[in-house]
Amino acid sequence: MKGEPSSRSVGILGGGLAGLALAALLAGRGHRVTVYERDRLGGKLRRLQVGAVTFDTGPSLFTFPAVWQAYLARLGESDPLDLRPLPGGLGVHHTPHGPVPLPVPPTHALWPEWQRYVQAAAPLPTHLPTLLTTPPRLTDPAFVRASAALWRATGGHLTASGWLRAQRLPPALAHAVATHALNAGLSPQDAPALYALIPALVGREVYRPARGMGALLDALKGWATARGVVLREGQGVEVVRGSTLQLAGGEVACHDLLVSALDPARLAALRGGSVPSPVARRTVSGAALYAELPQPAPLPATSVVPPHDFAVFRRCVRAGALPPSTLALVHAEGRRLSVLLAAPATGAPLTLAHSWVQAQIRQVEAALGVPGLWRSARAAAALPPAHYAAGGHPGGALYGAALPPWRGGPLHPQPYQLAPGLWQVGTGVHPGGGLPAVLGGALIVDTLLHAKLQAGSA
Numbered sequence: 001m002k003g004e005p006s007s008r009s010v011g012i013l014g015g016g017l018a019g020l021a022l023a024a025l026l027a028g029r030g031h032r033v034t035v036y037e038r039d040r041l042g043g044k045l046r047r048l049q050v051g052a053v054t055f056d057t058g059p060s061l062f063t064f065p066a067v068w069q070a071y072l073a074r075l076g077e078s079d080p081l082d083l084r085p086l087p088g089g090l091g092v093h094h095t096p097h098g099p100v101p102l103p104v105p106p107t108h109a110l111w112p113e114w115q116r117y118v119q120a121a122a123p124l125p126t127h128l129p130t131l132l133t134t135p136p137r138l139t140d141p142a143f144v145r146a147s148a149a150l151w152r153a154t155g156g157h158l159t160a161s162g163w164l165r166a167q168r169l170p171p172a173l174a175h176a177v178a179t180h181a182l183n184a185g186l187s188p189q190d191a192p193a194l195y196a197l198i199p200a201l202v203g204r205e206v207y208r209p210a211r212g213m214g215a216l217l218d219a220l221k222g223w224a225t226a227r228g229v230v231l232r233e234g235q236g237v238e239v240v241r242g243s244t245l246q247l248a249g250g251e252v253a254c255h256d257l258l259v260s261a262l263d264p265a266r267l268a269a270l271r272g273g274s275v276p277s278p279v280a281r282r283t284v285s286g287a288a289l290y291a292e293l294p295q296p297a298p299l300p301a302t303s304v305v306p307p308h309d310f311a312v313f314r315r316c317v318r319a320g321a322l323p324p325s326t327l328a329l330v331h332a333e334g335r336r337l338s339v340l341l342a343a344p345a346t347g348a349p350l351t352l353a354h355s356w357v358q359a360q361i362r363q364v365e366a367a368l369g370v371p372g373l374w375r376s377a378r379a380a381a382a383l384p385p386a387h388y389a390a391g392g393h394p395g396g397a398l399y400g401a402a403l404p405p406w407r408g409g410p411l412h413p414q415p416y417q418l419a420p421g422l423w424q425v426g427t428g429v430h431p432g433g434g435l436p437a438v439l440g441g442a443l444i445v446d447t448l449l450h451a452k453l454q455a456g457s458a
């Protein structure tokens, strides 16, 4: 990595994966970087002890490894993660038309239709990493080529449901793919068309580090520390004024540049303003439930139980009400069981004892044919929307506020630089939200910031 003409002092607000990933990149360029984290480093990814087992909370599926490879290449590090394919890929989707494993295996009756669906996304795999890691600039030929490929593949459809309708897939397959669009935190009607292509694109490329997701956090922390980044854990920022930070406890810190790795609504509040985030335009939050079972669950690694009715689900979530049936993502690994229940982003304290949580658990058990499984747990814990609201989007939206579909895809130029000396990165900024967007967003901000500093302005 080339050194900067002159090193700057950079303050990064938020020590989640985005803040840490960018901190390592900027420190590698010779900048003096400090990360301020109000709670624990890792943000949504943290280790949680439940009885005798440990969970890595937050991200469970590591997709688009090409983005991770691009990050490693920029940093000049070799891969410490030992990514292993997750058995069963995206999991078994329990549609009203019967269970559908994604990717569909060759032995399944839906295989020919799955092949037709995968074919529709065939021109994209080489371009998507470009879209996730390249500044969205029409002056960049690689970006323009990749955008054109995306436009051709989505055929001008704006939303996931619009694109899916046009494909005329069998109802079971269409339902499973549409359910997966919800992984972006949005109903298929609101998610950009690209999300209907994700199961085809990630296909068998669904991974997890051999030592769990926590290995990603360890790696980022290690690289940041090795490059001299000062990690101030338990140190919240209370006010942002220009390039000055007021920290909890009254300390004042000044930097040449600030990068917010916080949700944009949270940053706006620290700057004394606000950004609109009506409930109807938020991605979903979740109640993440974790249990230690007495013995391994008789379940595949990943099961997906969709809401009974997408329209009712969408109406409830957009109104901030608890839907009668929700999306559940179930992971079973040995004696570990985790269930993520999608919930509206209202910051609600949905504890294990909450009647809605209990009702959803019963519905999930019925759909999976494992009645009483949860009750058999030796120990259990829950991270409700209120937990995600404490350090992320104020309503706990997993991927922040949702942009309209025509602005939510990678084609839309994001405001990575908010003001002179103030940049932003992270899940609420880069469309799509998950690990590829977080890592890709760090690469984009590193590129843009480097170019600005070379040009003498940032």
Ligand SMILES: Cc1cc2nc3c(=O)[nH]c(=O)nc-3n(C[C@H](O)[C@H](O)[C@H](O)COP(=O)(O)OP(=O)(O)OC[C@H]3O[C@@H](n4cnc5c(N)ncnc54)[C@H](O)[C@@H]3O)c2cc1C
Pocket (backbone or CB within 6 Å): 013, 014, 015, 016, 017, 018, 019, 036, 037, 038, 039, 040, 041, 042, 043, 044, 045, 057, 058, 059, 060, 061, 062, 063, 235, 236, 237, 238, 261, 262, 263, 266, 270, 286, 288, 340, 388, 390, 391, 392, 398, 425, 426, 427, 428, 433, 434, 435, 436, 438
């Ligand atoms: C249940 C769940 C499941 C998920 N599943 C997947 C998945 O399978 N695959 C995938 O790719 N992604 C998944 N994600 C998304 C992924 O976890 C996030 O995109 C990623 O962790 C976000 O990182 P971040 O750094 O942008 O934000 P965060 O992790 O929210 O980090 C923000 C940090 O800022 C800190 N902070 C807030 N306010 C202040 C302040 N005033 N001063 C200082 N610090 C502050 C917070 O404490 C926090 O540590 C999932 C997320 C959740 C919650």
